[in-house]
Amino acid sequence: MGRAWLGCPAAPNAAPGADALQLTLRFSFRARLRRGVRCLVTCCVTGYTAYMIIGFKHKGLERFFLRGTKAGIQPGHAARLRLILARLHASTRPQDMHLPGLDLHELKGDRQGTWAVKVSGNWQVTFVFRGEDAESVDYEDYH
Numbered sequence: 001m002g003r004a005w006l007g008c009p010a011a012p013n014a015a016p017g018a019d020a021l022q023l024t025l026r027f028s029f030r031a032r033l034r035r036g037v038r039c040l041v042t043c044c045v046t047g048y049t050a051y052m053i054i055g056f057k058h059k060g061l062e063r064f065f066l067r068g069t070k071a072g073i074q075p076g077h078a079a080r081l082r083l084i085l086a087r088l089h090a091s092t093r094p095q096d097m098h099l100p101g102l103d104l105h106e107l108k109g110d111r112q113g114t115w116a117v118k119v120s121g122n123w124q125v126t127f128v129f130r131g132e133d134a135e136s137v138d139y140e141d142y143h
Contacts, residue, residue: 053089053127055135061085061125062137073139077119081139084117084125092132116142 056062060072065085070078084102091097094115098104103118107126114136116124122143128136 052133053085053135053137054130054133055137057136057138058140061139065089074120074123077123080119081125084119085137088125088127088134088137091129091134094127094129 053065056065058072061081063069063071064073064078064081073081084097087097087099094104094106097115097117101118105116106112107114107116111126114126114128116126118124119139123139123141126136126138126140127134
């Protein structure tokens with residue numbers, strides 16, 4: 001199975017001459033272009049399966065992901081959270097989140113199987129993968 005790529009004119013591994021089907025995923029980012037104007041980010045998919053975040057624990061993080069509202073999250077973390085959620089939305093396994101500065105690590109003890117990436121200071125985003133989808137995405141202060 002291939003990946004859905006955000007903002008692509010055609011899927012990168014599509015067969016030559018293949019038509020790209022443009023669709024909007026169930027969970028989409030809304031990007032602010034200029035005051036009062038919003039754009040829905042869509043995916044071009046050609047015979048690809050769209051993997052996604054399928055569940056949140058933190059309601060403020062879910063609202064930020066779906067609508068872009070900063071209510072319920074630290075406003076200073078918005079840019080970093082947008083990067084983390086976009087990457088998580090496109091990931092099929094925890095190792096896809098291993099980017100410089102994110103400090104990907106698996107939690108230990110009774111939370112084994114849960115992965116975490118650093119947002120800022122003692123704030124982190126935690127998640128679990130079930131198959132190729134991320135679920136139980138949480139935004140937490142671990143101290």
